[in-house]
Amino acid sequence: MNLFLFGTLRDDALREIVIGRAVGGRAARLAGHGVRRAAEGDHPVIGAGEGAEGLLVEGLGTEEASRLDYYEGAFGCRRHPVRVTTQAGEIAAQVYAAEPDSASDAAWDLSEWQSEWAPLVRKTAEQAMALYGQGDSATLARRLPMMRVRASSALRAAECPAPRHIRADLTRDDVTVETARRPYVNFFALDEYDLEHPHFDGGRSGTLNRAGLVSGDAVTVLPYDPARDRVLVIEQFRFGPFSRGDLRPWCLEPVAGRVDPGEAPETAARREAEEEARLDVGALWTVASYYPSPGVLTEYLWSYVGVCDLPDGAETLAGKADEGEDIRTHVLSFDRLMELITAGEVDTAPLLLTAFWLARARAEGLPAA
Incomplete structure (x- = not known):
């Protein structure tokens, strides 16, 4: 099979991951088409235009074509026959294209993509192609969002390790x-x-x-009203306590959620506060960043206290229905929160950690709001 590549697979490293071996190509052009950013997502699609520049890869085998079908199919792309122009003349090839209405009006640029998104896409593709042969493209499409979250977390872990002061001088390479x-x-x-x-x-x-x-990296934020000395906690069903056998698997927690790819933890904290509690958060006070259970879980948390207004009547029902969330919020005085901790009703680690941090901050002087 001859394949004309106009988008992300022009990246040598990504192409090797998807095809399974290093494959070169030569410059080619597809007349009457252009490369556009997808209407949804950060990947390119082929659309109408004056001419699309790309790479012609020749002589791909059946297994290599199958790997490409699996990967590209997850983005809604299928192979179509085309004729492309090279320095040696015109040649028959295939191109992966999605439905025409999936393209936006924005042009897509390979170099910009490589500087901003390539590491994430390569890391995600490693996960995707490790599952080749264990499901179809539709299954991969459903799994891709969380694969991207896990890939983003892995890149963040490699780029931002915790400082070392007393720990042994050992790394993962050991x-x-x-x-x-x-x-x-x-x-x-x-x-x-x-x-x-x-x-x-x-x-x-x-x-x-x-x-x-x-899992993926996540944030927690405890909304706090310094003027009224009130906090907001959320209550929702949690599968972990249910699976453990807990009689009451509805937990009291801070607002929490995952950090999306390309998103800063602080941005995620503000977004989650709006989604789960209908709150606009002002200043964010950093509590800690940490592994909640490093013996068994890869999740890494950023915990914050978020300054906000919590008047009477601020309690609500919230959550994203498309994610199966059913959330009830509780506005409590800080003293009442500490009473619930003493009574044992608060038994989730991020809420305990954040409450104790806030207790110290209240005693020693709150940060500027």
């Missing part, structure tokens, strides 16, 4: 991975490794089997 498996992928994923790592005495651990739930 860990030897013997086998790695991802036996389950849906909203969350499950990773299982056979690995070994150095001991503090200079020895090695020997082979260890470890498994963990792979």
Whole structure:
């Protein structure tokens, strides 16, 4: 198969991930078409135009074409026959194209995409192609949003490690991975490794089997009204306590949600406050960033206190119906929150951590609002 590439697959690293080997090509042009940004998403689509410049990849095999169909199909793209022009003349090829109305009016530029989005897309493609043969394009399309969240979290972890002051001078490169498996992928994923790592005495651990739930980075924000000394907490059904066997799997928590790809944690905190509590948050006071359960969970949290107005009647029902959220909010005096902690009704870690931070801040002097 000869394939004309006009978009992200012109990136050498991404093309190698999707096809399964390094594949070169030569310059080609598709007359009567142009490259546009998709109406939804950050990927390019082919549309009407004066001419689309691209890369012609020749001689692809059946398995390589199948891998490409699987990946491109998740974006609603199918192969169509075209004739493209090269320096040597015109040649028959295939091109992946989505429905015509999926293109916006904005032009798409490869170099801009490579500087802004390529690392995320490559990391996401690694996850996607690891599942090739275990589902169709429709299944991959459903999984892609959370794959992008997990990819974004992995990139953020590599770029922004916590500082080291008393910890050993060891990195992930000191860990030897013997086998790695991802036996389950849906909203969350499950990773299982056979690995070994150095001991503090200079020895090695020997082979260890470890498994963990792979999630994405997230934020929590406790809305606080300094003038009234009130907080807002949310109540909702939680599967973790339900699965554990808890008699009352409805939990009291701060506002919380995942950090979307390309989104700053502070932006996510403000967005979630509006979605889950119908609140506009002013100043954000940083509580901490941390792993809530590093022995089993990859999730990394940024916790904040968000300054806002909490008058009488601020309680509401909220949540995003398309995400299955059913949220009730409670406006409490800070003293009442601490009474609930003492009574044991508050038993979620981010709310406990944030409440104790706020208790100290109230005693020592609140930050500027």
